[in-house]
Amino acid sequence: MKKLLVSLMVVSALFAEATKEEQLAKKIALEASMQYQKDLQNAMEKVLYSKGPAAAIQFCSKHAYPITMRTTLKLRRKLGVKLKLKRISFKYRDSADAPNVLNVEPLKELQRQDPRHPQVVMRVYPNRIDVYEPIYVQKVCLKCHGSNLSGEVKKALSKYYENDKARGYHVGDFRGAVVVTIERRSLQKLIKKQSQTDTNAQ
Ligand code: HEC
Numbered sequence: 001m002k003k004l005l006v007s008l009m010v011v012s013a014l015f016a017e018a019t020k021e022e023q024l025a026k027k028i029a030l031e032a033s034m035q036y037q038k039d040l041q042n043a044m045e046k047v048l049y050s051k052g053p054a055a056a057i058q059f060c061s062k063h064a065y066p067i068t069m070r071t072t073l074k075l076r077r078k079l080g081v082k083l084k085l086k087r088i089s090f091k092y093r094d095s096a097d098a099p100n101v102l103n104v105e106p107l108k109e110l111q112r113q114d115p116r117h118p119q120v121v122m123r124v125y126p127n128r129i130d131v132y133e134p135i136y137v138q139k140v141c142l143k144c145h146g147s148n149l150s151g152e153v154k155k156a157l158s159k160y161y162e163n164d165k166a167r168g169y170h171v172g173d174f175r176g177a178v179v180v181t182i183e184r185r186s187l188q189k190l191i192k193k194q195s196q197t198d199t200n201a202q
Pocket residue numbers: 041044048053056057058060061062064065087088089091092093094095097135136137138140141142143144145166175176177
């Protein structure tokens with residue numbers, strides 16, 4: 001009986017830790033995803049408004065990945081955990097953004113959601129937590145992802161993307177997701193550090 005009680009306590013303690021981890025993962029992922037989308041959009045818009053859509057497409061084809069890497073490093077330092085960032089979509093432009101087997105179900109879950117009340121979707125694995133945040137189409141996106149693309153845009157797209165599926169969208173459509181992957185060991189370390197600072201402060 002005692003043994004059972006002890007193991008129950010251990011299990012519930014582990015469970016409490018897991019939820020603490022999940023809460024922190026969600027908070028970190030929301031901040032990371034916001035920053036990531038902001039960095040990409042700012043860089044893209046700078047070229048779009050100074051040099052036009054064709055130059056912006058060329059810019060994205062070259063710089064989307066380096067920007068992802070730069071933002072990843074910046075956020076690792078700022079947030080104090082090991083994380084990775086990527087964008088995925090069922091209707092992708094860059095085949096590197098196609099969902100993998102593990103991404104398919106969470107992406108479907110996001111797709112079924114009411115866009116007025118978007119929620120993140122989480123998957124907890126032994127070593128990492130994946131947090132999925134939905135991306136929706138805004139007006140500015142239509143220049144390159146809409147259904148009425150200019151000749152110049154079509155030409156630029158066909159130059160860089162052979163199998164572009166990311167067209168024909170409307171404002172408010174579900175576009176895909178940002179996936180923030182956080183290593184659990186680094187999360188656990190951060191939780192420990194935070195609770196130590198809390199105790200010291202008392
Ligand atoms: C100037 C043209 C342009 C505009 C405007 C634009 N995009 Fe894109 N988008 C691209 C290109 C080019 C890629 C492929 C980048 C790459 O090669 O990684 C892309 C890729 C993406 C991806 C990654 C998935 C995929 O299809 O490969 C998402 C998500 C995305 N765009 C969302 C948006 C959203 C949301 C907006 C509006 C806020 C937007 N885009 C505006 C050109 C554009």
